[in-house]
Amino acid sequence: MKPLISIKSGGPASWAIRIACALAVGYILLWIPTRGSNSLIDTATTALTLMGAALSLNLLLGFTGQISLGHSAFFGIGTYTTAIFVTRWGWSPLKTLPVAFVVAFVVGAVVSLPALRIKGVYLALVTLALGVVFPQFIKWPKIAWLTGGARGLNDTGFKFDKNNRTYEIFGWNPWGNLRGENVKPFYFWIGIGIVAIIYLICRGLVKSRVGRSLIAIRDNSTAAAVMGVNLAVTKGIVFGLSAAMCALPGCLTAMKGSVVTPDTALLTVVGSITFLIVMVVGGAGSLWGPIIGAVVFELITEKTSDWVDPDKIPSLIRPIFSWSDTAPAGGIFALALVVLMFVAPLGLVGLWKQTIARVVSVVPRPAGSGTLDAPESSAGGIPTWRPQQEPPAGDEAE
Amino acid sequence: MTLLRAQGLTAGYGPVTVLHEIDIEVNEGEIVVVLGANGAGKTTTMRAISGTIPRHGTIEFQGHSIQKAAADAIVRAGVAQVPQGRGTFPELSVQDNLLAGAYVRRDGSKAIGDDIRKWFSVFPRLEERATQRAGSLSGGEQQMLAIARALMSRPKLLLCDEPSMGLAPLITQELFNVIGRLNREEGLSVLLVEQNANLAMHMASRVYLLETGVIVASGSAAELSADDSIRKAYLGF
Ligand SMILES: Nc1ncnc2c1ncn2[C@@H]1O[C@H](COP(=O)(O)OP(=O)(O)OP(=O)(O)O)[C@@H](O)[C@H]1O
Ligand SMILES: [Mg+2]
Numbered sequence: 187m188k189p190l191i192s193i194k195s196g197g198p199a200s201w202a203i204r205i206a207c208a209l210a211v212g213y214i215l216l217w218i219p220t221r222g223s224n225s226l227i228d229t230a231t232t233a234l235t236l237m238g239a240a241l242s243l244n245l246l247l248g249f250t251g252q253i254s255l256g257h258s259a260f261f262g263i264g265t266y267t268t269a270i271f272v273t274r275w276g277w278s279p280l281k282t283l284p285v286a287f288v289v290a291f292v293v294g295a296v297v298s299l300p301a302l303r304i305k306g307v308y309l310a311l312v313t314l315a316l317g318v319v320f321p322q323f324i325k326w327p328k329i330a331w332l333t334g335g336a337r338g339l340n341d342t343g344f345k346f347d348k349n350n351r352t353y354e355i356f357g358w359n360p361w362g363n364l365r366g367e368n369v370k371p372f373y374f375w376i377g378i379g380i381v382a383i384i385y386l387i388c389r390g391l392v393k394s395r396v397g398r399s400l401i402a403i404r405d406n407s408t409a410a411a412v413m414g415v416n417l418a419v420t421k422g423i424v425f426g427l428s429a430a431m432c433a434l435p436g437c438l439t440a441m442k443g444s445v446v447t448p449d450t451a452l453l454t455v456v457g458s459i460t461f462l463i464v465m466v467v468g469g470a471g472s473l474w475g476p477i478i479g480a481v482v483f484e485l486i487t488e489k490t491s492d493w494v495d496p497d498k499i500p501s502l503i504r505p506i507f508s509w510s511d512t513a514p515a516g517g518i519f520a521l522a523l524v525v526l527m528f529v530a531p532l533g534l535v536g537l538w539k540q541t542i543a544r545v546v547s548v549v550p551r552p553a554g555s556g557t558l559d560a561p562e563s564s565a566g567g568i569p570t571w572r573p574q575q576e577p578p579a580g581d582e583a584e
Numbered sequence: 585m586t587l588l589r590a591q592g593l594t595a596g597y598g599p600v601t602v603l604h605e606i607d608i609e610v611n612e613g614e615i616v617v618v619l620g621a622n623g624a625g626k627t628t629t630m631r632a633i634s635g636t637i638p639r640h641g642t643i644e645f646q647g648h649s650i651q652k653a654a655a656d657a658i659v660r661a662g663v664a665q666v667p668q669g670r671g672t673f674p675e676l677s678v679q680d681n682l683l684a685g686a687y688v689r690r691d692g693s694k695a696i697g698d699d700i701r702k703w704f705s706v707f708p709r710l711e712e713r714a715t716q717r718a719g720s721l722s723g724g725e726q727q728m729l730a731i732a733r734a735l736m737s738r739p740k741l742l743l744c745d746e747p748s749m750g751l752a753p754l755i756t757q758e759l760f761n762v763i764g765r766l767n768r769e770e771g772l773s774v775l776l777v778e779q780n781a782n783l784a785m786h787m788a789s790r791v792y793l794l795e796t797g798v799i800v801a802s803g804s805a806a807e808l809s810a811d812d813s814i815r816k817a818y819l820g821f
Contacts, residue, residue: 395687402673402684409671409730412634414659414688414737
């Protein structure tokens with residue numbers, strides 16, 4: 187079927203669409219913290235947390251094809267770094283972000299050492315072990331003096347009270363009075379900042395020489411090696427970076443809540459699975475996938491949170507979910523996942539691209555038209571990750 | 585002048601030793617051909633030189649030992665490899681494959697862009713498919729891409745493992761013409777593994793015969809084809 191409309195990449199129409207999208211996103215981002223209800227701001231902040239974690243995980247999977255079930259541990263490293271520095275040493279929460287980044291980077295790079303040698307299911311199991319061990323480690327009595335053990339830590343975030351009404355950046359106070367309810371937009375903006383940083387790092391990597399070499403490793407590691415790519419160092423850095431970025435939304439969790447315990451859901455393996463699901467439903471291997479996935483995940487969770495009461499479920503689908511005595515968001519997502527894997531294995535973003543391709547065709551710029559000096563990556567994002575595809579055998583005797 | 589000198593080169597996979605103390609030399613400006621039956625160890629020789637498998641012996645490139653160097657350092661030193669089979673990156677576009685070939689270069693995107701244009705003019709088929717995924721190219725086009733990509737690192741020595749595998753005779757001829765031209769015009773030295781012995785012998789400065797990991801004969805193409813038994817066994821006429 188021939189597409190109805192055709193748009194030139196880089197032409198005025200494509201720019202108009204880009205600007206329109208940017209304006210829409212900008213409008214929503216401003217609307218939520220200024221006009222939205224408190225619960226909406228809360229939901230949005232949680233969505234941002236998931237976004238950051240899923241984006242980090244996506245860097246690993248989309249680029250190097252490695253699956254990690256241990257990202258909840260890196261997330262938790264972020265949470266506990268902030269919690270410990272704030273409660274034990276009285277640091278300002280924002281200053282703990284770079285510390286968490288570095289700590290998680292180091293742990294991630296160390297974990298990547300076995301990851302260099304193993305693949306697929308084995309790697310999934312090793313990282314799963316990390317995810318399982320982390321909460322146990324935090325509870326370990328010998329380090330309870332630091333981590334607070336199973337009881338956790340209190341007052342891990344910003345302390346706003348009568349005497350301390352606001353948070354200033356070098357004497358500049360853009361948030362007004364931060365007591366009580368007004369504090370919510372503040373966390374929202376921290377979330378935006380964290381997601382923006384992670385997004386920009388991922389995007390920068392995709393378009394760069396390093397990004398290309400990562401896809402080269404995933405496609406054909408022997409050939410990548412004879413191009414001069416140092417496999418061990420490159421993979422280690424990406425694993426470390428993915429871990430480091432995942433710690434940042436973890437920090438936010440500690441900042442906005444007043445209590446941190448090792449049993450917080452996102453710090454256990456449940457967190458790892460959630461990040462993975464968010465990423466896959468949104469679209470693994472594309473930059474926007476995890477972002478869309480997190481928004482949809484939170485919307486569904488929010489909409490169905492009172493479905494514990496069967497009368498609240500719309501009558502049409504009541505028979506399906508009424509038996510559940512917990513909110514069925516997880517079940518709905520699991521169903522969505524199964525359906526998606528059949529109709530669109532590349533997630534919602536993949537589905538959108540398939541659909542839009544029927545209507546609009548984007549004409550790529552002709553080759554050699556002056557863009558060789560700063561070439562764009564082939565797929566405009568992280569090139570497609572294909573879940574069912576075996577990596578093609580390159581050097582045949584491999 | 586000797587560009588590459590490997591002496592007592594021994595290599596293998598795990599407990600299996602495939603190459604047994606072979607000596608190979610490539611002088612500047614030469615095209616050296618390695619002939620041998622399937623499983624003789626030709627690909628293993630290439631890998632041992634490019635540092636992608638563990639090896640023993642002395643290997644010198646431009647007078648410096650590269651015996652202990654890792655694969656990426658060897659590429660930086662100026663040795664590029666076209667691996668056997670289609671070693672392209674299927675998910676990257678043709679253009680990005682070429683950029684990946686320039687991974688070790690530090691001379692800026694301008695010079696790299698110029699080189700891409702140059703290889704596009706040598707292989708016009710690649711230019712037509714510049715933004716296409718490499719995985720969607722035909723076998724012959726991928727082989728051209730693999731060679732162009734290896735040359736993107738501006739090597740002094742090209743290790744080329746059976747570039748004609750799976751190609752139509754006409755394309756094979758075209759490819760060999762290009763290699764010959766690069767050798768004459770740019771002084772590129774080539775270590776070539778080729779099953780199509782007749783074709784390879786035409787352009788070879790010197791030839792090595794490899795049999796189960798041992799070099800059984802070496803010399804100029806004329807010398808080797810003058811030897812009846814060698815001609816029968818390897819050249820088939
Ligand atoms: N990755 C590997 N692991 C174990 N053994 C291998 C490996 N690759 C090759 N071999 C063995 O090494 C020997 C030489 O293989 P090699 O690939 O060097 O042969 P070749 O001369 O290139 O053959 P062909 O002409 O078929 O490409 C063979 O006996 C092969 O079984
Ligand atoms: Mg071979």
